[in-house]
Amino acid sequence: MLSANVIGQETKALNDTVIKENKEIIESVKNTEGPVFKHSLGDLNIKLDESGERYLKFGLNSQVWLRSTENNPGTLVNGVEQKYTYDAGLRRMRVTMQAQLSPAYQIYVQLGINNQSFIAGGGSGTGANGQGKKPAIFFMDAYNELAIIPQKDFKTKQENNFNIYLGAGLHGFNGISRMSNASTGKILMADLPIFNYPNIENSDQFARQLGVFVRGEYDKFNYRFAINKPFATNLQPNIGQTVDNNQSGKLSYSGYVMYNFFDKESGSTAFLPGFYLGTKKVINIGAGFYSSKDGALSQSEEGLFKSHDHSVLSADFFVDLPIGSKSKEMAINVYSVFYRYNFGPNYLRNLGIMNPGILDVNYTGTVAMEGVGNGRNLLGTGNLWFTQAGFLLPKFSETVKLQPFAAYTLKDLEGLNEMGSYFDVGANLFVLSQSAKISYQYSSRPLYDPADRKQFDRKGEHILMFQLSF
Template sequence: MKKSLLYTGFLLLSINIFGQETNDTILKNNTTNQEENLIDDEPKFKHSLGDLNIKLDDTGDRYLKFGLNSQVWLRSIENNPGTLVNGVEQKNTYDAGLRRMRVTMQAQLSPAYQIYVQLGINNQSFIAGGGSGTGANGQGKKPAIFFMDAYNELAIIPQKDFKTKQTNNFNLYLGAGLHGFNGISRMSNASTGKILMADMPIFNYPNIENSDQFARQLGIFARGEYDKFNYRFAVNKPFATNLQPQIGQTVDNNQSGKLSYSGYLMYNFFDKESGSTAFLPGFYLGTKKVVNVGVGFYSSKEGALSQPELGVYKSHDHSVLSADIFADLPVGIKSKEMAINLYSVFYRYNFGPNYLRNLGIMNPGTLDPNYPGTVAMEGVGNARNLLGTGNIWFTQVGFLLPKFSETVKLQPFASYTLKDLEGLNEQGSYYDIGANLFVFSQSAKISYQYSSRPLYDPVNKKQFDRKGEHILMFQLAF
């Protein structure tokens, strides 16, 4: 209770500090005639910090656009039973970490050709995400920067005709490289700089850091629009996995080297969303009237391996199907600038018999070999049953409160996840609740979130406990 009051007090203090009026001339948008060429073609927000654009010609058809995204986490973690942190038993851990640090560049070298690059780091904490050992290269220090996206794209049928400048009802773009044009769902194609919650649920990326590289694979993709439909399809070469299963276990193993196929089709009922990059925003703060439905898939032959009995191995296909709905709508009196945000998705995973995967984001814990009690089947630290063969239903909702400042907005949110997985004997419910404090609209954000997760007994595979986690996130993105 004291922790929750501490975080709430910090949010209220932030409102008081940032809620004062700011000189409009300092915060005026960096608006140019190339607004239609922004990376994700999203609307300008009042009092946003603008964009980092460099025009390469007078028409705005050739340009460089740069983006930055910094997400810093402060956490209080209620650890799973049997957890050691840096060799010391800890029931609760306080830490700070860099959840995401990103730099992006989009080079529109001609109306028909662009290059997109994103690099940075993820998940650096005091104990993980960097080097190993002690001293100058101690645990968590000096993480390696890597490319998350690196692809080229060619306009086959452009959104606007190069000569007449007329809009084409159907457009087609082809690209190749390391990319995030994923299938499955909207949330599998999410902009991490514009998410409603403090973080993704992560099961929206079913191959995360196994057969993909931070939700990206190497391959080719096609994307575009037809009337109110937005589509994206990809054929990729999954990153190699060769885990070996124990008896009765199914693990990621794609040694046969099969390709993966994915796609997502979305229909826009009202305002159309852009698909000019892989990333779809999680909110518009009521500046658009958006209601979309979508369906998606992912498939890869022989992506898993099981050992049903000693010395007997069997390959299994990876497949995921999904259906989802997204809405971001202004509500109430226009001058109050209120908005409601809703996203709901259903996933059907088939990764082989009783497949289960556990994960803890920036997990600080290791197993205490001398712990006398029950160690959860999820593992230690903040680990949870992430996904598995079976069904997952996820819903999140946010409400933008009435305007009380020219530069600050407050948005409470909540989410619920129901996991019905083949490898467990009881369904699991996961809860998240919190709020976003937007400063200068989406450019700067402070988020608080409390998450509650069930823990499962490794013998009867039913719930025996629950643990929680507090997250305070500071984000700057533009």
Template sequence: MVKRFLVIGFISLTATIYAQDSIVQQNDSIPVQVKNVVLETENRPTFKHSLGDLTLKLNEEGDRFMKFGLNTQIWLRNTENNPGTLVNNLPQENTYDAGLRTLRVTLQAQLSPAYQIYLQVGVNNQSFISGGAAGNGAGKKPAIFFMDAYNELAIIPQKDFKTHQENKFNLYLGAGLHGFNGISRLSNASTSKMLLGDLPIFNYPNIEVSDQFARQIGVFVRGEYNKFNYRFAVNKPFAVNNQPNIGETVDNNQPGKLSYSGYVMYNFLNKETGSTAFLPGFYLGTKKVMNFGLGFYSSNDATLSQPVEGIYKRNNESVLSADFFTDLPIGRPSQEMALTFYTAFYRYNFGKNYLRNISIMNPGDTDYNYTGNKALEGPGNARNLLGTGNLWYTQLGFVLPKFSETIKLQPFASYTMKDLEGLNEIGSYFDIGANLFVFSQSAKISYQYSSRPLYDQVDKKIFDRKGEHILVFQLSF
């Protein structure tokens, strides 16, 4: 019934929006202006590729401004729970819910051509049972927090301040709570332009452990040299003092060592540039992009293990990655088709048999009275996220031939292979679905089905699979 509800809802929304097609065409590309605030839009005769930015210009030249952004992502979901799950203290094999996956408000203040302040505030992962503040119920009134808060200085700007000529080499220096991560393109991903309904999360190896929602506090440099794009950072990880059981390795950075990260990519075709940390997951064929990247992350004494009772050992954390991304228009220009492809290889080393589970808006708790075969991952929609070992991730999207002036359809699929030291069988994870873009890249409705393996607690081999249906409503500018 729930699956039918999700499909019917998706089809109904599609039909409703398509019925408005001819009306919307009449009002295409009309800039909105309120006093000094301008909603910038692209003047295109067909599909608009961006809703633009809400920008307050502070001078006539436009090199001093304040830019505001908003990103909301709403989920309707049907989850097949792992065995032995309680939902609101009752056993439940299948759960349907609605949730606020992300809500972000951003401010980018270019106070002078050389100086920038960037702030991002919001909430994540609020459902009927998760994300609530104390005293307000399990899901009510989640706490708002800063995801980004940093200052940035142009040491060598992209354009010379006086001549306005492009510099082949540019360098920016920043400090604060930031997301200029190393490792991979996906570790610097834009949540407003994801190819899939969500990121795979293992692209953030320290998520909500020694970082704050994929951010750490420190100093970073970023910039370009010809066709190379680079970013490096030295940060102070957030303190984590987990204690391991016998034979276990956990996050524990009590000695307080710094972390070092970097990512360098080479642009074979059009250059990708940006004034923030975030790289898009698609361009819908509006640019010819093909990049190859290498990245790393390291922090000494970041984990703690207990090989035998009473004996503890500290371990260094290291991550290496190589990835490839391309987004290209294909076929006749009038069809406006596009191909998006991304693949990445990660080598994680956190110490012997390190293994970490995670869940997104998990609806469940453990049923301790359940006598069946429980999953190593835990209750609800939990999965083995990452661990010491190798991970390979690939995603593919294809924009179908043009059938509307205001709508585009992009089927997608992804595959993840996890070969982790703490498990006795390689795991395969699958995602499949489609994006329905409405008016622009910034407004979309997505359907995604995800399939995950479940591991036995004893032999650590796969004994079952579970799935999850997600209908996503996203708007960003």
């Protein structure tokens, strides 16, 4: 048996070794370029060969909302009149898998749920299968992709200045704008403005359509183009109304091209991040389009129907740059985009994210054009201009960063007689990485009178979001 003295000596030696190793780890962290904070939580990777060219990569995205909503006039929530509604919800819950089966071939899938609240997003009725309960998990992305000309030559391993990839399936290579290809795990604000997805849940499935796409790079250009079969719509318009109706079954065509002035961004998936927190030097400009023949239907007078094309054009500008002293680790982020929508005469669409309300049929006041709950005029034929900006404050912690932000939207829509201004302000609190954050946002929206189609009121909404994404 070992003596107590020998055991004590071995324990001391082990402790000294652990302390030494910990010091080495700390020193290596200090000597890395920038703090640990700058790095994302990383990927869950499983290598399928020693080279690492064949692998499985998994990702998770969880966004939980706590919210206070100032409801539009005439709102009932669960059968009770409510001017304000307080709730919690699962805005996004996603699981992704990227399978690089060979250097030339990959499969990408994403599944999960969206927009589950106490009253919406699940079943219908009451009790165990009541409203909001047990939402069905569905695929948001499911596509195959083949490298025609790979980014890195299979044999020489040299970078190709021009590369092209061909894919098919349910995908989010939407064209139009950077924000139409947004990574929802890395958005500047608590949420996207949503009008960046012109067909959201009408002729697409949560911003995806079925079809084929090509994507790739040429020097500092990044491009993506797609030909899709839109999901079927068959709404019937009232007199003087234009609605989504693509019963003639035409295809859709979309594309987006951006130019990288400084650091090049990855295009290996459909999704582009909304920020880099100064870890890259990025200035990009881009332009895109979406088009589908006979995507809308109007009724100008009783029994007189006419089909109209869906058309969207856009141009945008994105900046994410470190500024000031390197030791302060500050950064600015600016994104601005202009959309020109043409979905037929006076086309107008309203939407409220996780809308808690229904109409009180006994309400005698003015019911807004936007409807009830948190409904807003989302998009329509006309012009939309959106700008957001964020500023990463000087370093005050090794593990925490603070980024105030603000956004402004101007909507000039044919179906309204007055332009509308929308405001958002808030801040992101990043913890340990870019992917773990707590966001607060206040949003102010105008409401329109259906009689004169002009503004008569404004309402607001507070969102507190907890996010973990990698």
